Amino acid sequence: MPQRERLTRERVVRAAVDMADRDGVDDVSMRRLAADLDVVPMALYKHVANKAELLDGMVDQVINEIAPPQEHLPWKQAVRTRILDARQVLLRHPWARRVMESKAAPTPTALGYMDSMIAIFVAGGLSLDLTHHVMHALGSRIFGFSQELFTESAGVQPDPAMAAQLAQAFPNVVAVAQGVEHDPDSVIGPGCDDQFEFEFALDLQLDAVERLHENGWRSSVARAAGTAP
Amino acid sequence: MPQRERLTRERVVRAAVDMADRDGVDDVSMRRLAADLDVVPMALYKHVANKAELLDGMVDQVINEIAPPQEHLPWKQAVRTRILDARQVLLRHPWARRVMESKAAPTPTALGYMDSMIAIFVAGGLSLDLTHHVMHALGSRIFGFSQELFTESAGVQPDPAMAAQLAQAFPNVVAVAQGVEHDPDSVIGPGCDDQFEFEFALDLQLDAVERLHENGWRSSVARAAGTAP
């Protein structure tokens, strides 16, 4: 019989990413993954120490799909472009958000990504102080995650009776949801434009940061310490 | 022997919340919860349909701990105060973030909270259009979640050899992390001030929204449709 291809950490992680893309991350178990690779469950443990390390590897693979920053762009445009790139990558691996958000510590790969992001701000002339707070404020958005909860209930049209009940219980939610559909070419609801909402939120933050930078913003801590600008 | 107190949905959910607060949400299983309540696992299924419904109930209980909005405040202050309130509640139940973020649809309780939040913006005179986009932009922040990844590696001091290696591999991360510690009274690192970072990010967004509102901002969709202001 033909000898099976040797297992490697790379092959294990890649198979896990594919499986998560296909079936969702909740269905990725060491046992199912082993079956997928035509191997007994315990064989995987020679290549990843445990399931947590497997998940780390999966996230790292996703982060490595994000293109490196573009050179010679003004900082705001460089950050914007890169985050929108990251968003496209994350849309291909929707499970990655939840996995990253459940991790306590960043992997070296994630740290490297953050490092390259910080580099853009610093190269653009932002102070270390401002850059620090901006990185916190952007948070997981630098990886291209929207910060939204719930995968948008829009799109599913409730029946009329249900709709009336909703409108009575949550008048403001319904009013705001209907407000968007006033686009003349759209029937009642293609739902929200996720790309627009993402860019709106991102630009809101980046424009605000630019304004702080231009005004020479410094945190009160830095001001109290009398650090040089 | 004394008859045990009758099980109710309320009692089941409350015990689950307490257990999650104590041991973390990953350790809340139907079986452990049953043992905690001195009952056989299957007894729980008379009060919650399944584990997903239990988690819904737990999140609802947390949301209900958030105080209702304060009346007679300008919209920005009302929103700010309420979100900071929500943050305090969420700090008591740190597991709630991950549970909410893994849910596809909001419970009626979550919808009610969102509805009351939208009401503040609308009462403050913001257009439905702007309010809609702002709700998306704030995202899970309205529930008091910070959007940060990783529970802040600061606080743990790496040994000198490790520190040197870190500084070489991630110079920008290290520079920015050290930038904050220039507070004269602080030794090398009490870590970041989470409350400050949260308020910084929140104010960055709320101030930006206020500016859009004052400038009569309207989305291009609304402009194209020629909707009345």
Add this chain to the structure above:
DNA sequence: ACCTGAACACCGTTCAAGT
């Protein structure tokens, strides 16, 4: 060095039965 088999201590949930 790499893979296997059997086992341990868990899960959520169904079903038929008890009181």
Add this chain to the structure above:
DNA sequence: ACCTGAACACCGTTCAAGT
């Protein structure tokens, strides 16, 4: 109406053994 017992189809992981 409410709780129980036994069972099913799963988990991640350890350990000792095979090649």
